[in-house]
Amino acid sequence: xxxxxxxxxxxxxxxxxxxxxxxxxxxxxxxxxxxxxxxxxxxxxxxxxxxxxxxxxxxxxxxxxxxxxxxxxxxxxxxxxxxxxxxxxxxxxxxxxxxxxxxxxxxxxxxxxxxxxxxxxxxxxxxxxxxxxxxxxxxxx
Numbered sequence: 001x002x003x004x005x006x007x008x009x010x011x012x013x014x015x016x017x018x019x020x021x022x023x024x025x026x027x028x029x030x031x032x033x034x035x036x037x038x039x040x041x042x043x044x045x046x047x048x049x050x051x052x053x054x055x056x057x058x059x060x061x062x063x064x065x066x067x068x069x070x071x072x073x074x075x076x077x078x079x080x081x082x083x084x085x086x087x088x089x090x091x092x093x094x095x096x097x098x099x100x101x102x103x104x105x106x107x108x109x110x111x112x113x114x115x116x117x118x119x120x121x122x123x124x125x126x127x128x129x130x131x132x133x134x135x136x137x138x139x140x141x
Contacts, residue, residue, distance in 0.1 A: 032071040039135045054135040062108045071098035078124040079106045084117030
């Protein structure tokens, strides 16, 4: 009888060790969260992005479009437009309230002398970092 129990224990141990391991879980955010965010050439009258792209020329307007869900009450959204050298070119903020799905957008107006290269738009909600979006500004052609 002891041999059978020992054999059964060894079989269970081997089976447990040979199973792939992983973690699963579920988390429902308590506050607003970003569903989607990207750069585009503008926003239509109904709040939809126009000309989604991550490539711009000097003198283009660059719009950062952000779709939020679970948005309730008032929150402050900040965007830092960060140049290729890592320094902040411009910071913008918006305080809005909402209930559910909300769209926010910010536009950077460039000029012929703005630095070229890979830029970053860093998105903050109530002082907490949420996400960065990378885009490229090229010379005028």
